[in-house]
Amino acid sequence: MMFSLDVTHRQGAFTLDCRFESAGRLTALFGSSGSGKTTLVNIVAGLIRPDRGRVAVGERVLVDTARRLALPVHRRRIGYVFQDARLFPHMSVAQNLRYGERHIPQAERYARFDHVVDLLGIGHLLARRPEALSGGEKQRVAIGRALLASPRLLLMDEPLAALDEARKEEILPYVERLRDEAAVPILYVSHALAEVSRLATDMVVLAGGAVRAAGPTDAIMQRLDLLPEDEQGEGGAVLDGVVASHDETFELTVIDTGAGALRLPRLDAEPGKRVRIRIRARDVMVATERPRGLSALNVIEGTIRALEPRAGAAVDAFIDCGGHTLVARITRQSERLLDLRPGRPVFAVVKSISFDRGGLATFRAAGEAPSPAPAKDAWIAPPGSMD
Numbered sequence: 001m002m003f004s005l006d007v008t009h010r011q012g013a014f015t016l017d018c019r020f021e022s023a024g025r026l027t028a029l030f031g032s033s034g035s036g037k038t039t040l041v042n043i044v045a046g047l048i049r050p051d052r053g054r055v056a057v058g059e060r061v062l063v064d065t066a067r068r069l070a071l072p073v074h075r076r077r078i079g080y081v082f083q084d085a086r087l088f089p090h091m092s093v094a095q096n097l098r099y100g101e102r103h104i105p106q107a108e109r110y111a112r113f114d115h116v117v118d119l120l121g122i123g124h125l126l127a128r129r130p131e132a133l134s135g136g137e138k139q140r141v142a143i144g145r146a147l148l149a150s151p152r153l154l155l156m157d158e159p160l161a162a163l164d165e166a167r168k169e170e171i172l173p174y175v176e177r178l179r180d181e182a183a184v185p186i187l188y189v190s191h192a193l194a195e196v197s198r199l200a201t202d203m204v205v206l207a208g209g210a211v212r213a214a215g216p217t218d219a220i221m222q223r224l225d226l227l228p229e230d231e232q233g234e235g236g237a238v239l240d241g242v243v244a245s246h247d248e249t250f251e252l253t254v255i256d257t258g259a260g261a262l263r264l265p266r267l268d269a270e271p272g273k274r275v276r277i278r279i280r281a282r283d284v285m286v287a288t289e290r291p292r293g294l295s296a297l298n299v300i301e302g303t304i305r306a307l308e309p310r311a312g313a314a315v316d317a318f319i320d321c322g323g324h325t326l327v328a329r330i331t332r333q334s335e336r337l338l339d340l341r342p343g344r345p346v347f348a349v350v351k352s353i354s355f356d357r358g359g360l361a362t363f364r365a366a367g368e369a370p371s372p373a374p375a376k377d378a379w380i381a382p383p384g385s386m387d
């Protein structure tokens with residue numbers, strides 16, 4: 001379903017002037033503090049009426065200033081998940097979940113209680129009060145409550161920001177399931193690139209109230225220059241691959257990607273499972289001959305496609321590896337010493353250890369059956385969204 005936004009809004013000295021479209025299952029709104037993410041989300045939710053513009057989810061227009069149309073908050077059918085779970089403390093988990101359904105006419109409910117509970121793995125928590133839940137469990141219940149209101153759009157505003165690393169790891173697989181199995185489009189606000197590269201099918205980079213870049217995550221992640229300066233070190237290639245095998249002796253996993261086979265620390269995923277890997281540009285070295293006597297396990301053949309100078313000493317080398325692009329951030333001096341230029345065959349070298357957990361995700365490509373495959377009616381999907 002296409003989400004489209006074209007708005008201008010002034011508040012004090014700040015002007016938001018944004019336009020983008022996304023048909024992605026999970027579109028990340030990414031930008032540093034003060035870039036306008038919250039303002040934009042509030043416009044979508046109906047908490048701020050923009051000076052000018054239009055926001056629509058599919059055919060459903062939420063606001064259109066030219067037509068003097070602005071749906072009130074409760075008629076927008078948007079599920080909202082905040083940084084803090086905001087559960088009702090005096091209600092059990094089950095009552096909190098049911099609350100989401102209450103205001104939706106029976107005929108318009110598409111999310112079924114059992115399916116949502118199963119999707120989020122919260123069946124064993126139903127009788128508990130929020131005070132007896134961990135931060136990650138609370139967030140899963142908050143997501144469930146938002147889903148049970150059968151929303152047409154799910155807004156998630158920094159939903160993991162208040163959680164520690166262990167709790168984030170606990171909840172990320174559920175957000176991935178939500179993205180893959182619940183066919184409701186998700187707008188996901190974050191300023192953490194590791195999270196965005198793992199979860200987002202599409203991303204929108206905001207800076208100073210404007211859209212700096214918008215498009216598929218793998219394409220945007222390669223454009224380090226479009227990312228906020230303090231996050232450029234986190235940018236690079238995002239590759240989809242399949243777990244080929246495990247090497248138990250050395251606790252490594254081999255992943256087949258379109259760019260070549262990669263060895264990385266043992267991943268808890270069955271052979272055949274699809275995964276997404278992020279390779280940071282700063283973790284990639286470039287060699288003009290196949291290196292020997294090197295500890296790095298991943299040496300991938302490719303061809304320089306482009307070299308783009310960046311601020312200071314840096315150059316980003318775009319290396320075509322079997323039709324997939326790896327990015328290496330090197331120095332201008334190395335570029336000169338190695339005589340790098342477009343068309344030159346090279347070897348991209350990646351240390352196995354540089355793949356951190358945050359850069360790895362189990363992932364199901366569009367159209368691939370979920371496992372175990374649920375019956376069609378088990379899908380959580382607004383009417384018309386599965387066409």
Ligand SMILES: Nc1ncnc2c1ncn2[C@@H]1O[C@H](COP(=O)(O)OP(=O)(O)OP(=O)(O)O)[C@@H](O)[C@H]1O
Binds near residue numbers: 013038039
């Ligand atoms: N009510 C207001 N009146 C005037 N300026 C405002 C108002 N609300 C926000 N701003 C300004 O608008 C800009 C964008 O704020 P916004 O909260 O949308 O950014 P953000 O990207 O969500 O930041 P953060 O990640 O810190 O939450 C900031 O410069 C902020 O100071």
